[in-house]
Amino acid sequence: MEDTSRWEIARVRARGGVAMAGFRVPPGSDVELRALPHPAVTLAVEFGERAFEVRAESGDIRAQSGEVRAASGEVRAASGEVRAGGLAAGLGFGVFRARAAGTAAVQARLSPLLARSVLGVPLGELGRGVVPLDAVWGAGAERLRERLAEAAGWPERFALVEAELARRAQAEGGVDPEVAHVWRLIVRGGGRVRVEELAGLTGWSRQRLWARFGEQLGITPKRAAMLVRFDHAVHALLRGDGPARVAAEHGYADQSHLHRDVRLFAGTTPGLAIREPWLAVDDRAWPTRGT
Template structure:
């Protein structure tokens, strides 16, 4: 376990490694306690993982930054974020406290006994996944633990049925079936990147028809094989950009037809242009603790955005409409 803390007490972040019996399906644990005294806005980018968040403090406001899904923003204390093909905006008033568990979609399907297709491009109240009583008990148990190490150990016990548990249960229910080996192999092939792999060749390698592969992916992953490859390509592009590769070289390395194609796809999935993405990342890195923007080690997961000023109406992620004029956000 590793812990980072602000000397002035404004924030604390802990990262824990799950028990070996849970890996690689359960990627990691993250604990956080934030008291910044100002609005905090994070753009969570599409990636290969889903998130179970158990909150102990004020709720977070979750929305589609561009309003493309037509859903009303929701305030949630504990939540389950399913597999996404577009970014999600999370906002809080500067105070946040809780624990996150990061899982591969197929692991969430098994451990939580849910149909992942029910959570495609959506964020659900944890009550809808575990039931209100189980979700509340989980939050109370973790919140009253004395520290991060104890909370992570409790999660290990819960998810592995180590001696602290009596049977293979999650929140009081039996876990779901093991993922199909064909799904796991196809997932590995599609996520390998950086260039997309034809779905037909993946289906042939695992011995299934494309139709059967799509049906199983919808149930156990929550995305189509094509969508998984699309998200994987974005993940690789994000990694290359943050390492200093030019957008043109990134587009070529990730198999986009040309740079305009890359720009369109990047904007559709993140709400930002590559230049806006890099600008926000640079601004966050200049702040104390900026190196810990990302929620998962080794992955580009998030972008810190400036607080939205009074009177501004969101137009799209990265720009605002103010006094009838479109103006770029500044940090």
């Protein structure tokens, strides 16, 4: 595991469907981070001397290939490697690697109920892919990078990002109340929901719910439940809970079921997944670090 003790890490309390963290990796820490899927839409804005160098991992979950339609036109999602000063990753993005030496960035995790209006892109088109932030925000992404680089410290940087997100959230493009209700039920239940019963709670048919949920949030309700459950499970493992206890408490049939889901989302074993340096900027993983 990469030693993260030398990283500069800062956090701010999550509110309004947004969680933010800032991190600066010393130039000598030449490491490739494996970014793990998370039940949020993730934005990252680099403001140091080195842009993100990102490549998708091979396997069942990859950065999405294809096109998304943004306000600025059609942009191509990363299917191999991308170099950019900012990134936007869809809900439950596939595992990707990012070179982190000398990187300074603010990361924001957005509720998918907010992210559609903030990005100006239907999440169904973004899918589980990763795209350069300027592909969806245009020149606004570069302006934000410049302001972050000039800021006096982390509180000012967080305020700048929060203001940018709030400004963009004024645009139209929310989600159906039924889709929002189902997402909240999934999150509230830690992913332990009977997905076959969700449509009945909305008054919609299963086909309609699956179609609208996928179009507006980028994944199916079943995948969303699996992702939320995985996130809770991997953090329980990180806290030191044993695999058998985690499997029992988070709705897995047995330890083998837990292992299969961790490999599906993280591309590795539970023991290796919890050692990922990316979790160093996760407030649930490292509650005593930062500010």
